[in-house]
Amino acid sequence: MADIIQPVKGTRDFYPEDKAVITWLYEKMGEVSERFGYQEFDGPFLEYIDLYAAKSGEELVKEQSFVFEDKSGNLLALRPELTPTLVRMIAQRQQHLYYPLRWWSFGPFWRYESPQKGRGREFFQWNVDLIGADSPEADAELAAVMAAFFQEIGLAPAQTRILINNRRLMDRELAKLEIPPHERNDIFHLIDKRDKMEFPEWEAYAEELGLSLSQMDGLQALLENDQLWEESEELVRFFKAVDALGASEYVEFAPYIIRGLDYYTGTVFEAQALTADVSRAIAGGGRYDDLLSDVGGDPLPGVGFAAGDMVLIVVLEELGLLPEKRDQTPAPVIVTVFDEDTRMASFSLAAELRRAGLKVNCYPEVEKLGKQFRHANRIGSRVATILGPEELAEGMVAVKDLRERDQVQVPRDEAAEYIQGLLEKDLSA
């Protein structure tokens, strides 16, 4: 087996039990998005690198993106995030869309990072965006969507928290510390790195950026000031709206949250797991009021967030919250093949049962019945049918209950209904 070609580092193979988790997440994300009236959309997976160059931030574009030249010499990127695509699509049809516009999406993204627990180079992301409204109440709706999703998948407020800050507030506070406007973006990066570095390393980074000792003290006091939100009218309104939307249990102020992307202008979000052993955020987002004009559209405010699948799966696995669907059988019913002579009759029976809405495997080879039953047990089938020459002659089908291990003869035209009854009994039990 040494010669099997390896998968690419940082990518994942989705065997059925793994894919069932992704599909479940996609369904739950869709349900919650639609409950708030969001519409599903998607962009291409390839974009010109220029789309990200403007505003996503140097780290994401230069270091973390898969970039390559196409045959015409254009630089393409495998999308590392969705927001630039979203604003490009809106700018293209800006006069023909209705605002406020609410869109959600679930699809693949790529980042060239070192793979580790909860982080890969190819991952899925849920994106939710509200365009054309600039109120703190619009920000609050996004926090409520996030909270509703956590509730939907069984993550309690004790297990996860949506942390909130506001860049305009922080900008004013940095001004008070006499940090000049053109240096504040660097300080945002410094704040963003606080949880990602050891303290001495972080302190050295601050010194490198030219912070004085008193500025450093001021910054640290700022990052520990839990009451700072009261000085932001935006955040006061935000928290009031979160409360009205019934999401306050999940949401709290955190002055050290700033997010890494350069394009955020106002309130920023980051969801963190409180119990799990992963250092990355579950979800992140914020308000971006300048992005439409940055890509060439007319000015239009926006707010949104993204949640990747990988950290979420680590957290849910740790808490035992992954869905039971993983273990579901692909075929509750298996139609066995008795012998060569009756094989086509079994195929017809399988077609009849499928037409009645059942999920049916038909054994594609003539094998000993024992082998066919073993297969049925392995894949978790609940019922097997047997159609031998006697049954055929009498217009009957033998239906074997694979769990109770008993077998009955039923008229062929009642077989579907009988089997449906057996399966429904399970569901109601």
Added chain:
Amino acid sequence: MADIIQPVKGTRDFYPEDKAVITWLYEKMGEVSERFGYQEFDGPFLEYIDLYAAKSGEELVKEQSFVFEDKSGNLLALRPELTPTLVRMIAQRQQHLYYPLRWWSFGPFWRYESPQKGRGREFFQWNVDLIGADSPEADAELAAVMAAFFQEIGLAPAQTRILINNRRLMDRELAKLEIPPHERNDIFHLIDKRDKMEFPEWEAYAEELGLSLSQMDGLQALLENDQLWEESEELVRFFKAVDALGASEYVEFAPYIIRGLDYYTGTVFEAQALTADVSRAIAGGGRYDDLLSDVGGDPLPGVGFAAGDMVLIVVLEELGLLPEKRDQTPAPVIVTVFDEDTRMASFSLAAELRRAGLKVNCYPEVEKLGKQFRHANRIGSRVATILGPEELAEGMVAVKDLRERDQVQVPRDEAAEYIQGLLEKDLSA
């Protein structure tokens, strides 16, 4: 608007009405796959180019794939097809999986081709594979899955046809024409190109491959021989099984179908639209009995097919078969905001209605009611609620039927039920 960065050539933007079509196809493909007991899986979107180099065929790998170097100098490809990934994944766990194994998938693929109607560089594909059975009856099951899908989406047998041939049969026929074994793969390519070239061009290609005039006559007679299948025991059994599975209306023999991929060993399929103005196949597939050992696994037979989304959408659009879901409103219910004072009460009402299972937009700004109603009409909402100071004082909600243009006051705690009643009346009408 001249400055908006363009999307990459051959990619698509999926606005909500476009994405609804993709989601509908995905759902229908899933339903049909699962009716036959197939399990959903997926592979990575990036693979090492070596995985395809072996057997996918030179054209696909060298000319039609997006290939690039990663930072370690490895050559990666954006997957142009799924089968090599599937067999890699099976080879990796070959002793731990249960056979016959039935897997399906739906995801993105990339090919560097000239974009035209029904063809892009980034597209979705449905893949269905049955591994570990080498009978013609297993091949027939795949044809039946394909036929069931066509039926499910409303494509009648008069509108589409699954064409069948067998490479072993053709190999024997080419032997009769005294074409030596090592030249037969070239002749398969020639056959595959028959529908894709003008006749003189095709004839010149045949001459270039060294076919004599009598071989050329023989080949042409072969490609018109509708009864040739009777000489293949495999195909005789195949058609019998297709019949038993209730799919024969969709399936017919076509000696000129060979498919482009090098790894097919036996029966091959190609679904074509009979009415639509597109020259590409809707779906294609076949039996590949050597592929597992080619990637380093133990020998294991397989059969499968793929159907791309782009040709299918062109065909369905032409026939008026695209789903109504495209026009569905994202939010049947809109909760308006009367004024600043009652705004939080409206947010709470929205949360209550969502908890009751309704899909609800809440207007995120304080705007004139007329503007909010216009928005509701534009996005197709059915019902609007109004919660002014009077309603609030009386514990009531005004519910406006946006179609009938009448309005009633209902107690707030009965609002969800009342609205649900209105929406259900629509559904049953």
